[in-house]
Amino acid sequence: MFSIFxxxxxxxxxxxxxxxxxxxxxxxxxxxxxxIGEEITNRFLVIRDNEIYIPIDWLNEAPPFLLPYPxxxxxxxxxxxxxxxxxxxxxxxxxxxxxxxxLRDIDILNCLQHGVQVSLFDEPLTEISSxxxxxxxxxxxxxxxxxxxxxxxxxxxxxxxxxxxxxxAPDDEWKAFTGKHYASLLLDADxxxxxxxxxxxxxxxxxxxxxxxxxxxxxCAIWMKKIQVPYDAVLLQQIKTTLATLVxxxxxxxxxxxxxxxxxxxxxxxxxTDNFAESLGYINRAIALLRQExxxxxxxxxxxxKGTLLYTWAxxxxxxxxKPAMEAYQEALKLFTxxxxxxxxxxxxxxxxxxxxxxxxxAKKKGIWAAISVSSFKEALRYYTRETNPYxxxxxxxxxxxxxxxxxxxxxxxxxxxxxxxxxxxLDVRTAGDYPQExxxxxxxxxxxxxxxxxxxxxxxxxxxxxxxxxxxxxLQLTNDSSLLVEVAQHQxxxxxxxxxxxx
Numbered sequence: 001m002f003s004i005f006x007x008x009x010x011x012x013x014x015x016x017x018x019x020x021x022x023x024x025x026x027x028x029x030x031x032x033x034x035x036i037g038e039e040i041t042n043r044f045l046v047i048r049d050n051e052i053y054i055p056i057d058w059l060n061e062a063p064p065f066l067l068p069y070p071x072x073x074x075x076x077x078x079x080x081x082x083x084x085x086x087x088x089x090x091x092x093x094x095x096x097x098x099x100x101x102x103l104r105d106i107d108i109l110n111c112l113q114h115g116v117q118v119s120l121f122d123e124p125l126t127e128i129s130s131x132x133x134x135x136x137x138x139x140x141x142x143x144x145x146x147x148x149x150x151x152x153x154x155x156x157x158x159x160x161x162x163x164x165x166x167x168x169a170p171d172d173e174w175k176a177f178t179g180k181h182y183a184s185l186l187l188d189a190d191x192x193x194x195x196x197x198x199x200x201x202x203x204x205x206x207x208x209x210x211x212x213x214x215x216x217x218x219x220c221a222i223w224m225k226k227i228q229v230p231y232d233a234v235l236l237q238q239i240k241t242t243l244a245t246l247v248x249x250x251x252x253x254x255x256x257x258x259x260x261x262x263x264x265x266x267x268x269x270x271x272x273t274d275n276f277a278e279s280l281g282y283i284n285r286a287i288a289l290l291r292q293e294x295x296x297x298x299x300x301x302x303x304x305x306k307g308t309l310l311y312t313w314a315x316x317x318x319x320x321x322x323k324p325a326m327e328a329y330q331e332a333l334k335l336f337t338x339x340x341x342x343x344x345x346x347x348x349x350x351x352x353x354x355x356x357x358x359x360x361x362x363a364k365k366k367g368i369w370a371a372i373s374v375s376s377f378k379e380a381l382r383y384y385t386r387e388t389n390p391y392x393x394x395x396x397x398x399x400x401x402x403x404x405x406x407x408x409x410x411x412x413x414x415x416x417x418x419x420x421x422x423x424x425x426x427l428d429v430r431t432a433g434d435y436p437q438e439x440x441x442x443x444x445x446x447x448x449x450x451x452x453x454x455x456x457x458x459x460x461x462x463x464x465x466x467x468x469x470x471x472x473x474x475x476l477q478l479t480n481d482s483s484l485l486v487e488v489a490q491h492q493x494x495x496x497x498x499x500x501x502x503x504x
Contacts, residue, residue, distance in 0.1 A: 002028045005036045006047035017075050056177050058210040063112035064142050064181050066135045067105050117148045137165035138178050145185050172205035183218045196222050213249050240269050260289040300335035303328045311351050322359045346383035350396050353377035357403035370407035394429035397422045398442050405449055416452045440479045443471045447491045
């Protein structure tokens with residue numbers, strides 16, 4: 001429900017305006033000013049002294065483009081703003097025709113919301129009020145930051161627009177609103193120190209609870225970006241505590257989508273601390289909230305995150321998570337298709353290829369799982385080609401080779417020999433100079449499987465053993481990891497024993 005708050009003597013006149021529009025009174029309520037404290041969303045207006053006041057949109061219900069504040073009260077102006085807030089732009093345009101400046105601003109807001117190109121304003125030549133000066137620079141910054149512009153604007157210029165808006169802000173609350181979006185720009189550009197300083201500067205002023213929490217959410221996102229190996233336990237705990245506070249706030253405000261996004265972040269943080277059960281609990285809560293909000297894109301993304309979480313656990317010695325990981329990924333694929341999200345689609349199929357090769361099942365079904373696994377790897381390699389994504393291509397080739405060694409024995413081909421061909425593909429990309437650790441692991445995989453290849457003749461066997469000998473020599477120079485060198489020594493010993501047998 002959308003609300004209009006006003007003094008008691010104005011209620012009947014305002015109600016008459018709302019009643020004049022077909023069924024508008026079913027979604028818009030006219031209420032006395034004292035009840036404004038009961039409102040827990042930004043879906044309201046305030047009428048005071050024959051002027052319309054539109055509250056700051058702290059809950060991100062629309063692009064942060066500011067309409068005139070205050071706006072002269074008239075029937076066309078009021079209905080234009082109400083329909084704008086209800087996302088009925090067709091009706092909003094009709095009523096805003098009497099006010100060209102309001103019509104222009106509503107049209108820009110509509111364009112920003114729907115990704116339509118906009119042009120920046122010319123700098124005003126005439127004297128305007130202090131708030132209008134602030135509104136001009138804030139809106140210019142917002143258009144340059146979030147809009148599809150008709151011409152390029154450099155990042156440094158967008159920063160200058162935000163800085164002018166901060167300098168001209170009429171009070172701390174408006175400054176904090178601009179600061180929130182400026183900090184988001186800095187965050188996206190990885191200027192984390194500047195973003196953190198700005199947020200803390202805004203939070204130290206006299207601002208509302210809504211402003212404090214929205215800025216805290218930005219601050220938490222900045223901390224999330226600071227996470228790196230080795231993990232800072234103090235920072236992780238700080239983020240986890242802050243996320244819990246934010247989730248509680250957004251749930252209280254009935255903003256399920258934002259709470260779900262933060263729960264997804266909480267799942268990631270607890271996963272980094274190896275708290276698997278807690279991490280899974282957070283992502284499941286996020287999915288439940290998003291289903292209530294009915295936001296398919298975010299639901300699919302949450303399932304993708306859940307699938308990746310379970311896949312990671314499965315690869316760390318917990319095969320019981322293979323099937324739930326598969327189910328989560330399959331849910332994500334209902335939205336992330338080859339056409340609309342090719343990279344995510346390919347990454348999911350990479351993981352599914354591994355899962356299908358390892359999932360526990362009775363022997364007679366293993367051939368079916370192997371066929372599905374092959375299909376998934378082919379989907380992944382269809383997007384991640386050697387020419388376009390060499391690193392990812394090598395990673396998937398290595399996974400595909402590993403999977404081939406787990407398939408049931410093929411009737412007309414040698415899976416182990418085929419695996420070696422994919423290891424070679426990976427090694428062509430994973431050079432010693434660029435990826436020494438990845439190359440060392442792939443070389444060890446190659447050596448491990450090389451012993452199981454069936455040879456048609458002695459010449460092919462000798463050729464492979466010579467290739468393996470070369471890789472053993474390379475590994476001794478490539479790595480000083482003691483655990484890897486133990487494996488290398490075992491292969492070297494095995495090779496030495498074969499020398500006397502086949503005359504290598």
